[in-house]
Amino acid sequence: MGDIFTTIYNFLSGLLVGWGASPIVADAIIAFLAAAVLATCVLLILIFNIWLERKVLGRIQDRIGPNRVGPYGIFQTVADLLKLLTKEIIIPSGADLVPFFLAPIIMVASVILVWAVIPFTAKTIGTDVNIGVLYLAAVGSLGIMAVLLAGWSSNNKYALLGAFRAVAMLVSYEVPMILMLMMPVLITGSMRMGEIAAAQPIWYAFSMPLAAVIFLIAMTAEVGRSPFDLLEAESEIVAGYQTEYSGFAFAMFYAAEWAHAFTMAALIATLFLGGWRGPGAEQYPTLGFIYFIIKTYAVYFLSIWSRGTLPRIRIDQVMSFCWKFLIPLSLILIVLTTLADKIAQTVLMERFPDYMSTASLVDMLPRASILLAVNLVVGALAVWWIALLGRRERQRQEVAISHLAPVEVGTATK
């Protein structure tokens, strides 16, 4: 049984060559079609994702969620989109028109572009560029540009202030995110996304749990989900950088945000949960695609869950947490991992000649256990340190209020 994508490719390629196209032209046409299908699918799957998210959020908050349009309300998103499409796009006076309309376009494009390097199965990937991870970092930063453009061109104080705050947070969390992108690269020895996914008979989330957790936190901030939803802290800055957007221009920001969250889930699934890997995925690549989708939705569910349960944290806490905790922690983790890996490689190379190999689970065990040990030690120290800081802060506050006389119960009103 072959791979479903390869089958389609062979069919189309045969068809086009049969019609008299040269193989190069046929390849180009198929690549164009594939890109079109990919871009459309990323946007179409949103209709399901937004419904899913609203339904799950509803259940978390003890509501039913959308239930009117279609069975179980599944067409609610379609209705919303149609409504937004027929609404007026209000252009604020004094707005800079070109960046004003460029911002939502860049926002949507930057999210779709990420999908070009995500491996769906063992053989199917948009394009396996040799700088895959660097490409992710570059394309991911485009969204930040869109936020700044939107805030700057709206001619609105809330939008500008919101954009500056959002950009400050997004660029800060970019640093730990890219640092943790480095961990799979370091272990795999390649920036190709296909190779990173293939080199995980033991998922990196198991051999490097701390790296996976830091990456999850940084990505949650990049997407702007609670507890990091300062991008649109409605109680402080109305709607942040998208205050002046209405109609479908707003819908595009909305769609980009949701698509970004789903893309984040797919990235974590690829980099730390083994992507398409699973029992039988190498023989039957179509099975790999199913594993990939399941893992992506598992991570996506986690992000909905955090959105439904965690409160928003203050901007100074967000920034301190990044610069004073996540970045030093990531740096320490990377340095220690590199050192431990290097030392273990020289010491254990004689006993385990397959130390660097990622071919099978048994080959990877010695290396994975060393990585796991480093991660657990660093993680335990970090938790101990942050608990110590919390205890000190609490004691400081207790000293600050200790001069106030305690009030006995029942006597306060006399």
Place this chain on the structure above:
Amino acid sequence: MFEQYYPIAVLVLLATVLSIIVVFLSRIMGPRRPTPKKSAPYESGMSPIGPAVRRLPIKFYLVAVLFILFDIEVIFLLPYATLVRELGVYGLIATGIFVFILTIGLVYEWKKGALDWE
């Protein structure tokens, strides 16, 4: 080289064209009746006071400078991460010095209070 980046170029084109079509579609389908009050910038129901683009706190620029420093560091580290095996101990020491210098910078900023968000 070309085959690798052709799909990305196609995707850039498609994503842009798709977005532009959607914006145009909504311009055609949606009404357009601007009034001075409607198109005034939103300021919680008040008439806007002064220009919107004004001076902003220096802390935002500080974060931007810090980010540039660290982002360059991280982007330089990425190629090293792919070549750890080939570069051996020499590369390890060289990168160690590189990271060490930047860590001194981070500690200095921390002690100076540049990382405190007022």
